[in-house]
Amino acid sequence: xxxxxxxxxxxxxxxxxxxxxxxxxxMLEKRNVTYIPKYGAExxxxxxxxxxxxxxxxxxxxxxxxxxxxxxxxLPSLLKFEESLKAKGDLFLNSSLIKKETERKxxxxxxxxxxxxxxxxxxxxxxxxxxxGAYFKQKRMFFEENIFIALEEVLNKPELxxxxxxxxxxxxxxxxxxxxxxx
Amino acid sequence: xxxxxxxxxxxxxxxxxxxxxxxxxCTFYAGYPITPQNELTAYMSRRMSETGxxxxxxxxxxxxxxxxxxxSAAGARAMTSSSSPGISLKQEGxxxxxxxxxxxxxxxxxxxxxGLGNITPAQGDYFQATRGGGHGDYRTIVLAPSSVQExxxxxxxxxxxxxxxRNPVILLGDGTLGQMMEPLTLHPTPYTLxxxxxxxxxxxxxxxxxxxxxxxFLKEGVLEEHNKKLQKKFAEIEKKEIRYEEKNTEDAEVxxxxxxxxxxxxQAVMEKARRKGAxxxxxxxxxxxxxxxxxxxxxxxxxxxFLVIEMNYGQMLEDVKLAAEGKSxxxxxxxxxxxxxxEEEIMTELLHFSLS
Numbered sequence: 001x002x003x004x005x006x007x008x009x010x011x012x013x014x015x016x017x018x019x020x021x022x023x024x025x026x027m028l029e030k031r032n033v034t035y036i037p038k039y040g041a042e043x044x045x046x047x048x049x050x051x052x053x054x055x056x057x058x059x060x061x062x063x064x065x066x067x068x069x070x071x072x073x074x075l076p077s078l079l080k081f082e083e084s085l086k087a088k089g090d091l092f093l094n095s096s097l098i099k100k101e102t103e104r105k106x107x108x109x110x111x112x113x114x115x116x117x118x119x120x121x122x123x124x125x126x127x128x129x130x131x132x133g134a135y136f137k138q139k140r141m142f143f144e145e146n147i148f149i150a151l152e153e154v155l156n157k158p159e160l161x162x163x164x165x166x167x168x169x170x171x172x173x174x175x176x177x178x179x180x181x182x183x
Numbered sequence: 184x185x186x187x188x189x190x191x192x193x194x195x196x197x198x199x200x201x202x203x204x205x206x207x208x209c210t211f212y213a214g215y216p217i218t219p220q221n222e223l224t225a226y227m228s229r230r231m232s233e234t235g236x237x238x239x240x241x242x243x244x245x246x247x248x249x250x251x252x253x254x255s256a257a258g259a260r261a262m263t264s265s266s267s268p269g270i271s272l273k274q275e276g277x278x279x280x281x282x283x284x285x286x287x288x289x290x291x292x293x294x295x296x297x298g299l300g301n302i303t304p305a306q307g308d309y310f311q312a313t314r315g316g317g318h319g320d321y322r323t324i325v326l327a328p329s330s331v332q333e334x335x336x337x338x339x340x341x342x343x344x345x346x347x348x349r350n351p352v353i354l355l356g357d358g359t360l361g362q363m364m365e366p367l368t369l370h371p372t373p374y375t376l377x378x379x380x381x382x383x384x385x386x387x388x389x390x391x392x393x394x395x396x397x398x399x400f401l402k403e404g405v406l407e408e409h410n411k412k413l414q415k416k417f418a419e420i421e422k423k424e425i426r427y428e429e430k431n432t433e434d435a436e437v438x439x440x441x442x443x444x445x446x447x448x449x450q451a452v453m454e455k456a457r458r459k460g461a462x463x464x465x466x467x468x469x470x471x472x473x474x475x476x477x478x479x480x481x482x483x484x485x486x487x488x489f490l491v492i493e494m495n496y497g498q499m500l501e502d503v504k505l506a507a508e509g510k511s512x513x514x515x516x517x518x519x520x521x522x523x524x525x526e527e528e529i530m531t532e533l534l535h536f537s538l539s
Contacts, residue, residue, distance in 0.1 A: 020193070020364065023193055023364060024193050027191055027193050027366045032366070033193070033364075033365065033366060034363060034364070034365050035193070035363065035364040035365070036359060036362060036363045036364075037362055039218070039219055039302070039358070039362045059447075060447050060448070060450035060451035060454060061447050061448040061450070061451040061526060062359070062363055062365075062444075062447060063448065063523065063525075065525055065526065065527070
């Protein structure tokens with residue numbers, strides 16, 4: 001098994017945290033992982049993305065040019081990465097901010113109103129965790145226990161742990177209610 | 184970072200290099216911030232205060248390398264780190280370190296140039312690192328890790344080699360390696376602490392003859408004798424310290440040659456090409472100086488072709504050509520200015536080269 005993921009959004013949406021938790025969960029599952037942020041002079045409002053690979057094999061190139069899955073949090077990210085997604089790949093869209101439909105017909109689209117769900121929980125900053133929950137539920141590759149351990153170990157703000165966990169759970173619920181379907 | 188052995192932790196290359204320095208007994212760090220190696224400076228600021236070492240954010244790169252000079256002369260395991268433009272500023276200090284036979288570890292997480300360039304990854308400092316970099320005809324050992332785990336291990340080795348040969352060692356990574364996170368297994372410390380036996384260090388000369396650390400030799404013939412000793416040391420390093428990784432070279436028709444991050448992309452290309460039945464191999468120099476001329480020369484005798492891939496416009500290429508001595512074909516593909524050679528691009532080059 002090798003899963004190549006691109007996470008993308010604007011600076012401040014927690015893309016880096018999202019990627020780190022993904023990689024950390026993979027590591028807890030005793031798999032090989034790599035995580036590369038698109039580092040730069042990025043700031044709140046700029047674009048941000050990161051590449052994560054989770055694999056049972058040794059990972060040669062840590063770069064992701066054709067992702068198996070993409071988690072996109074805003075429109076510019078969709079425009080940038082929808083082309084590159086692998087055929088039959090999974091596209092996770094934050095439908096609160098992305099109203100455009102994808103041009104691709106050969107992929108599975110999982111629309112999650114992440115920003116709305118996060119706002120209802122009381123902090124729109126946790127939209128990334130809603131997307132993460134949706135991803136985990138859809139992929140069914142990880143033990144739920146490890147996901148929450150990773151969350152705890154990566155987030156270093158204990159006072160925000162509870163709302164982040166809740167956001168992941170909401171994301172999971174969103175998928176189990178609506179989206180699980182095969183191409 | 185937690186010191187429990189055998190536990191895997193997810194860290195960036197920068198942090199792994201910092202922890203390795205601590206594990207190797209480094210007690211002095213001076214540096215000046217520059218992306219993409221800032222996490223290393225930040226890590227050292229925290230860990231040095233935890234372990235009782237000294238951390239100094241210097242006023243400039245020049246000050247930092249000279250602080251390292253002072254700490255090393257006094258017998259400490261000392262290091263500095265920076266990225267390309269900052270490493271250029273340190274060259275005078277590195278030349279003095281070599282001239283004075285002082286050990287030091289210098290980490291360069293390369294970014295794209297020339298000039299201030301930008302903060303994206305590159306391998307444009309190969310010549311600077313392997314040819315001495317500063318004035319006066321000298322060498323520094325250059326180690327080129329390709330993963331977070333290897334960055335940790337080679338950084339520990341760097342301190343050992345520096346002390347063993349009383350010479351600066353450069354750990355040469357690129358921005359990708361510095362920023363990339365991978366699981367790291369912390370070993371029980373495998374280093375040997377030469378730091379306790381430095382009879383040459385200037386530690387106060389009460390009841391002994393004073394030690395003198397200098398690179399200035401004005402008396403006729405003295406400098407030439409000094410340089411002969413340095414050259415003898417470099418020859419010994421060339422004999423004993425060459426390290427590389429070789430994969431599938433026995434039956435290969437084309438051998439990819441790459442180091443650092445790029446070698447991993449080439450590894451992926453080799454695997455794909457092999458699945459299609461193409462006889463492709465890979466050589467990954469781990470020491471860029473001393474360079475594995477001898478083994479490449481032997482493969483050139485067998486008429487194997489070499490395709491050199493770099494994140495620059497052809498630097499290690501020259502070493503591969505020197506090694507091949509015109510006995511077999513050497514071709515190059517590279518990108519600079521932050522461009523990273525992609526698997527598909529390398530595959531295309533490989534295909535054309537195989538048919539040529």
